[in-house]
Amino acid sequence: MTHDIKACDVLVIGAGPGGGNAALHSARAGLSTIIIEDHEEIGTPVHCGECISDVACDNLDLELPKNVISKRVNGIRVIFPDGTEKKLTEKGYVLEKHLFERWICDEAVSEGAAIHLGHKLNSMEKIYKEGKFSGWRCDGKGDNFPIEAKIVIDASGVAGICSRLLSLNPRPKVIAGMQYEMLEVPTDDYLDFYIWPKYAEKGYVWMIPKCDGRANVGLVTEDKSRTKKGLDEFIANTHFKDLEQVAPPWKIKGNPAFGGTIPISGPHENTYADGLMLVGDAAGFTSPLFEGGSHLALKSAVFAAQIASKSISSGDITSSSLAEYQSLWKNEFPPYSKILSGKSALFDLSDDDMSLMARCFPDEMSNMGPHGKLAVCFKILFLRPSLYARKIIPAMLSFGYSRAKYYGW
Numbered sequence: 001m002t003h004d005i006k007a008c009d010v011l012v013i014g015a016g017p018g019g020g021n022a023a024l025h026s027a028r029a030g031l032s033t034i035i036i037e038d039h040e041e042i043g044t045p046v047h048c049g050e051c052i053s054d055v056a057c058d059n060l061d062l063e064l065p066k067n068v069i070s071k072r073v074n075g076i077r078v079i080f081p082d083g084t085e086k087k088l089t090e091k092g093y094v095l096e097k098h099l100f101e102r103w104i105c106d107e108a109v110s111e112g113a114a115i116h117l118g119h120k121l122n123s124m125e126k127i128y129k130e131g132k133f134s135g136w137r138c139d140g141k142g143d144n145f146p147i148e149a150k151i152v153i154d155a156s157g158v159a160g161i162c163s164r165l166l167s168l169n170p171r172p173k174v175i176a177g178m179q180y181e182m183l184e185v186p187t188d189d190y191l192d193f194y195i196w197p198k199y200a201e202k203g204y205v206w207m208i209p210k211c212d213g214r215a216n217v218g219l220v221t222e223d224k225s226r227t228k229k230g231l232d233e234f235i236a237n238t239h240f241k242d243l244e245q246v247a248p249p250w251k252i253k254g255n256p257a258f259g260g261t262i263p264i265s266g267p268h269e270n271t272y273a274d275g276l277m278l279v280g281d282a283a284g285f286t287s288p289l290f291e292g293g294s295h296l297a298l299k300s301a302v303f304a305a306q307i308a309s310k311s312i313s314s315g316d317i318t319s320s321s322l323a324e325y326q327s328l329w330k331n332e333f334p335p336y337s338k339i340l341s342g343k344s345a346l347f348d349l350s351d352d353d354m355s356l357m358a359r360c361f362p363d364e365m366s367n368m369g370p371h372g373k374l375a376v377c378f379k380i381l382f383l384r385p386s387l388y389a390r391k392i393i394p395a396m397l398s399f400g401y402s403r404a405k406y407y408g409w
């Protein structure tokens with residue numbers, strides 16, 4: 001049997017926020033663009049708490065249409081093990097994330113991109129013309145395969161399909177997340193993040209409010225075997241216990257819980273190769289402390305589309321031309337390993353140490369400044385000098401990196 005071979009400048013794998021935005025910016029730059037998505041529809045199942053900051057929207061030039069917004073929110077409230085509450089006030093939105101992802105893909109289509117749903121990449125091989133690398137021949141499940149592309153942008157999320165097919169990077173370490181939609185949840189329009197290790201070891205529990213009293217109540221934890229149990233126990237032991245759990249509007253059948261995994265070992269060693277760039281979760285771009293990844297996925301997609309356009313017009317799509325992609329994200333994204341060591345130090349603290357640290361923070365953590373941070377350090381070390389050896393300072397600073405301007409959300 002012979003197939004018609006589809007050809008394009010850019011083939012984007014996956015229609016999450018990273019893939020949608022890569023397709024949008026590639027098409028906008030005048031590149032012939034195809035986006036493929038494994039699922040039969042975009043955005044579902046949702047695997048996200050669904051929040052995005054104003055800073056992210058400004059940084060990405062996103063003017064969100066009303067239908068993708070569920071709620072306007074004021075920022076994050078962190079609740080420590082003893083109940084101490086501190087705020088990181090910076091405004092943003094809780095989205096209807098599946099509608100957001102559909103909107104981005106619709107924008108890409110209106111700029112000329114073609115989208116093929118129910119198409120799953122499962123093989124790719126290099127093409128050479130006159131001995132020169134000229135792109136990839138991609139194949140998989142779906143009527144429109146095979147597809148030939150000068151450049152492939154891998155936005156396949158935690159699946160990291162191109163890394164897997166080409167043995168480009170090892171599988172990342174992941175954290176597991178799960179949530180329920182609940183009704184009539186009391187809120188003052190903050191996202192509540194509970195750092196309560198007894199329910200979410202090396203993770204946290206959240207209440208993310210949505211419109212009409214709805215909320216996502218969920219958690220992430222490195223103890224994968226306790227993801228659902230930890231969440232159910234948290235709900236049973238808190239004011240959430242009397243609230244109704246429902247399936248979210250997009251979930252027609254099955255268990256009401258929804259979630260997924262998030263890469264947490266940081267950016268991959270190889271985020272580009274000949275005719276290939278990895279964006280978003282597929283590149284390991286997630287924020288270290290609270291694991292938000294949408295802002296990073298959307299921004300890395302902009303960089304990848306920019307470099308795709310530049311490389312294709314220069315006639316050089318080899319790795320040496322695409323190396324600039326790595327320089328762009330490295331210059332822009334926060335220092336992952338530094339923040340990660342702060343996160344590890346934080347999770348090595350006992351509940352009591354963590355709560356003491358929290359009591360020394362000002363009520364509003366978002367504008368501490370260098371003097372404020374120094375004052376908090378002195379206060380903590382005066383009260384408990386032994387905490388110096390337990391890396392309390394990097395632990396404390398990791399909260400600063402959860403802010404939107406550091407791609408925290």
Ligand SMILES: Cc1cc2nc3c(=O)[nH]c(=O)nc-3n(C[C@H](O)[C@H](O)[C@H](O)COP(=O)(O)OP(=O)(O)OC[C@H]3O[C@@H](n4cnc5c(N)ncnc54)[C@H](O)[C@@H]3O)c2cc1C
Nearest residue numbers: 014016017018038048049050121157177280281292293294
């Ligand atoms: C429980 C949970 C809560 C979260 N909460 C938040 C939050 O509140 N805020 C935030 O910023 N981030 C959050 N995140 C992280 C966020 O969801 C991701 O970082 C973000 O979606 C990454 O976008 P992406 O486009 O890189 O990948 P994804 O959104 O994962 O999209 C990848 C797409 O590729 C498709 N795909 C995979 N393999 C193939 C293939 N072989 N062929 C074709 N298509 C393929 C998938 O079906 C999917 O649609 C959360 C994650 C989880 C699991």
